Amino acid sequence: MATEEDIAWFRSTFHPIPKPQLPDDSVEYSVYHIPSPAPAVIDEAAETRARLLEVQRTAADLTKDLLKDYIWQREAFRLEISKEDGITSLQGHTNYGDSIEDEWLIVYILRELTKRHEDIWVKVGDSDGEFLLIEAAGTLPAWLEPDVAENRVWIHQGELRIIKPKQETKRTVTEKITLQEARKVIQEEPGRLLHSSIIQEEAFYRLRNYPRQINENLHSAIVTIPRKVAFLLHQKPAYISPSVEAFYIRDPIALRPLRAKDASGLVFQPDDLVTVSVRFTRVGYAQLKSQDFPVPSTWIGNLPSTDDQEAYTRAETGMKLACGFEMLLYDPQNQDKASVREMKLLLEDVDTGDEKLPTNEEIDKTWDKREDDEKWLDINFEDLDRELKGKGQARGTEAGSFGDAGAQANLQRIVARFEEFLNDNSAGVDGADFIDDFGSDSDVDEEDDEEVSSDGEDKDASFDEEEFSRMMKEMMGMPSASGQDSSRTAPIRNRVEELDSKLEEDDTEQIQDLTRQMEAELRGTGVLDLHRRQQQLSEKEGTSKEKTAETSGLVDDLENEDENVNINLAKNLLESLQGQAGTSGPAGNMLSMLNLPIPKDDRR
Template identity: 45%
Template sequence: MGGSSHGFKWFGEGFDGFPKILPDDCVQYTLYMIDAHLSHFEVRAQLREMQAAAAALCKDLLKDFIWQRDEFHLELKQHDGLSFLHGRTNFGDSIEDEWLIVYLLRELSKQFPQSWIRIVDSDGEFLLVEAADALPKWLNPEVAANRVWMSNGRLLIIPKERQKDNTHAGGLTIDDALTFIQKRRIDLLHIPAIEAEAYYRIRKYPAQIHDSLHQSLITIPRKVAYILHEKAAYISPAVEAFYLRDPIALRPLQSSGPSKLLFPPEDFVTVSTRFTKVGFAQLKGQDFQTPRAWTTSIGKVPRILNQTGYRMGMKVTCGFEMLMSDPQNVDKKPMREINLLLEDLSAGEENLPSDRDILTWESRVDDESWLDVNFEEFEKVLSGKSDHTLSDKSAGFGDKTAEENLKRMVSMFEKFRDEDDDEVQDAEYLDDMDNDNDSDSHESTSSAEGEDEDNEKELGFDEERFTSMMREMMGLPATETPDSPLNGDSVPMSSTESDSGDEAKEIRKVMHEMEAELHAAGALSLAPLQPGNNSSE
C-alpha cells in the first residue's frame, strides 16, 4: 500500500511521522518578506517592524474587542534558514473572529507591500472555498495548496503550469511557491471576481468589529464584577467553561456549601457586562438548574431574584467557578492572571469596588432583538422563497448580517444546483442522441429483453470490478498481467520469487473462498432470493 496523496509515508517507505493536520476551528497564518535585495538580517528587521505594526493595528481597532477563544498574535520564527511571522488562532464557535483576522492581515499587507501572506484553516484554502462560484475548473482542492497568497491587499494565485511531459503540475510545496513568487512574480494571477468573492465577508469591516459584541446588565457577586472590570476579556473563558460543562465540572457547585466556593453567591451588584454575541447567545439559550450551593442563598437575596439579569449573572458566576476549579486550566493564561488578582485581594493589596465606584463605570444595555428568529421566515430563506428585503423591519431575522450571509449561501447553492442540473440534462440529451443513432442495430431485440438488460445493469453485480477493487485493497495491481502468479499455478518462479508466489497463492485462495461464500449467500446472483433460500440451505 503506497503513500497517500497527503504525503504520508508508511513504515516500509521511510516513515517520518504522522502528517500535521490543523485542528478544527483553527486558522493559521504565515507572513513572509520576499525581497531579493534584502539580506537575512534586513528581512528579520522588516518582520519585527511588521510584528510591531500588527500590535499597533490591534490596539487601534480592537481596543474594546473580546475574542471568543484565542486572540490574533504573530511570532517571529525561523526554519531552514528562512525567517517568517507565524500565528494560529482557535476561534471556537465564532466564525467572525476568523474573518476579522483575514481583515487584519489584508490591512497589514497594505502597509508592507513586500510581504506575502498565507492563511488557511482546517478546510485548507478557505478563501477559495468562499469564492468557489468564481473559480476556474483547474483550481480544485487537489492543486490549490500553497497557491493562494495575499500581498498589498490583493489576492494572488500561482497558476497551474504545463510540464515538459505535457502534463499539468499538481499541488505546490511551500518552497516551490516561494521560489515562484521570488522569480516569476509577474506571472501571478489576479482575478477580480475571485478576490471579490473571497473578501465578501470582510466588506463591512472595521465597523463589523463592534457589531459582534453585546453589552447587557447582569447581577453578579462583587468579586466577579471586580475581575471583569480589570479585564473584560475574562468573560470568554468563563462562558466557555459554562457552555462546555459536564457533571464533573458541576461537582463543586453541587456538593460544596457557599462558604467553600471561590465566588460565593453573596454581596451582589448589577453591572453592565460586555460579551461576544456568540457567548451571550450560548448563555441565554441554555437551560440551567440552580445549583445546590446557590439554592441555599435564595432566602438571603429575595430582591435579586426578581431582576432580569440574575439568571445570566448566575450562569456567568458559575462559569468562573468551574473555570477556576478545573485542574486542566491551571496553566492557561486567563486562569493565572485571575489567580493573581484574587491573591492581591486576599493580601489586602487591592480592595473590592464600592457601590460608588461601580456607579462611575460605563453602563450600557444593547438591544437583544438580534436574537430573534422567525423560523417560518428561516425556512423560506433556506428554500429560496423569501420575498422580503433586508431593510424590512417586519421580517423574522433580528441580525441582518446573518440573514444576508444565509441568503448568499442559499443563492450560491441554488446556482450550483442549477448548473449541475444543466450538466445532467446535457448528458441525458447526448445519451438520447446515442440511442437514436444506435437504434437500427437493435431492431431485432425485443422490448422485454431490453428491459431485462436494463434491470441487470441497475441491480447486477459487477464481478470484474469487485475483483479489481479487492486486488487494490490487497496492494496488488488492479488488473492481472499475463505473467501474474494469480493467472495459474503453472507459471514458473525463480527462487527469489518463491516467497511472493506463496503469498499470491494464499491471496488467491482467500479470494476464492470469499467468492464462494458470496455466491452461497446469493450476493453475486442476479436473480432475487426466493423465500427460504438462504446460505444455510
C-alpha cells in the same frame, strides 16, 4: 563509512514525519518577505528579519487601534518570528472556537498589513484547508482543485493572488508546488500570478463590513453577579470568554462545588450581589442564554421572584456566569491556563487586603451602564423563511430585526448559490461545474481537443436522456411523445436491433434457460397467476352483486394507483420531516428549495 547499498536501504525505509494536521476551529497564518525582483544584498537574511520586525510592530499598532475593547472567543491574534527550512517568516496560530468572526477578523488584519508593506506576502488556512477558495468556489477555474491548491493562494497588497500551473488546461491539474517553488514564481514569474476581481470579491465577501463589523461582534448586557466576579471582569474584561466556555462545556467534575449543601465553600458566594454591565462576545452570550441550567442548591433562595421578570432574567444570567467562573477555577484541567493563574493572584490580593472590592457607590458613579438590544437573538421560522427569500424589507421590517444586516445578506447569498448549484443540469460524475468567468484576468487554454467538445463534454461517453427515454418507450410498446421526429430515433433503434441480433446469436440458449428458471420461481409464488385474486374474491363473496362490486373496487384501485403513490409520497415526506426533529435534513432541504413552508408538528 556508509556504502551505496546502505544509503539506498535508508532511502527506501525512511519516511518523513507528516505535517501535523491543524486542529478544528483553528486558523494558521504566515507572513513572508518576498521582494520582487530578488534583492542584491550581501546579507539577505538580516534584511528579511528587519523587514518582518517592522511588520510585527505594525501589526501591534493595528490591533491596538482596531481591537482596543475587543474580546476574543478563545485565543488572540499574534505573530512571532519563526525559521523553517531556512526561510524566516512571521507565524501565527489562533483557536477561534465557535466564533467564526474571529477568523475573518484575522484575515482582515492580515490583509491590512499587506496594504501597508508592499513586499509582504501572506498565506492563511484553517482545518478545512484554503478556506478563501472555499468562499469563492463558484468562480474558480476548473483546474484549481483542493489537492493542488496548497502554496498557491496568497494575499499581496490587499489583493488575492493565485499561482497558475505552468501550462493551463481545462483538464485536471496534478502539479503541486512547494513553498520554495511558490516564492521563486512570485519573484521570477509574475505572469503566472492570477488576479481575478470576481474571485477576490467572493473570497473577501465577509470582509465587506470591516472594520465597522468589529464592534458588532460584541454584546453588552446588564446582569446581577457576585461582587468578586464584577471585580475580576472590571480588571480584565477578557476573562468573560474562558468562564463562559467553562460553563458551556461543563462536566460532572466541574459541577462538584455547586452541588454542595451550603455555599460556604464557594469562591464566588451568592450573598453579595451587584448589578453591572458586562461585555460578552455575541457567541458567548448566546451560549450562556441558550443553556437550560437548573438553579444549583447553593444558589437556591438567592434569586429574586419571577414576578419581576427583568430582575429575575438578569439574576439568572448572572448566576450562570458566576457558576462558569466557579467551574473555571475549580476544574483541575484549567489550572495551567494563564487566565486562571491571573484570577487566582487577583483574588489572593483581595483576601490579603492589597486590592479592594468595588463599592456600590463606585459602581453606580463610574462603571459603564451600557445594555445592547437582544433582538438579534430572536429568530423564528417565519423570520428565517422571509429573510431567505429576500422579503424582509418588503414587509416593512427594520434592518437588524432578523439578526443583523450582515446575517440577512449572508443567508440570501447562501440560498442563491445553493439554488444555482442544484439547478445546474450540466453536472457530471464529478458534480456540478460552475461557469468560469474571469474576463481578461484569466488566461484559459483555448486549444481544441479532438475527443472533447467545446463545452467540455466527451462525445463518446455522452448520454442523451430524451433519446434514451424514447427508445425505452418504443421497446416496451408505448407510444412516443407527440411531434417526435422518427428520423432522429432511427439510428438508436438500429443500434438496439443490432445489439439484439448479436445477443440472439451468442447467448440465445443461455437467456432462454435463465428465463425458464425465473418463470418457474415466480410461478411458485403465484405472482404470475393473473386470475388468482379474482378467484379468491369469488370464493369469499356469496352473491353475484357482491362479486361485481368487489371487482369494480379492484378496477378503481388500479385506476387510482398513481394517486396512492402520491399519498404514500406525502406520508413518507411527513415522516421524514418528523424524524428530523426540527434539525436540518433531506426532506426539509427539499421543501425549502421548492419554496414550500415546512409543516409544523403540533401533536403533543
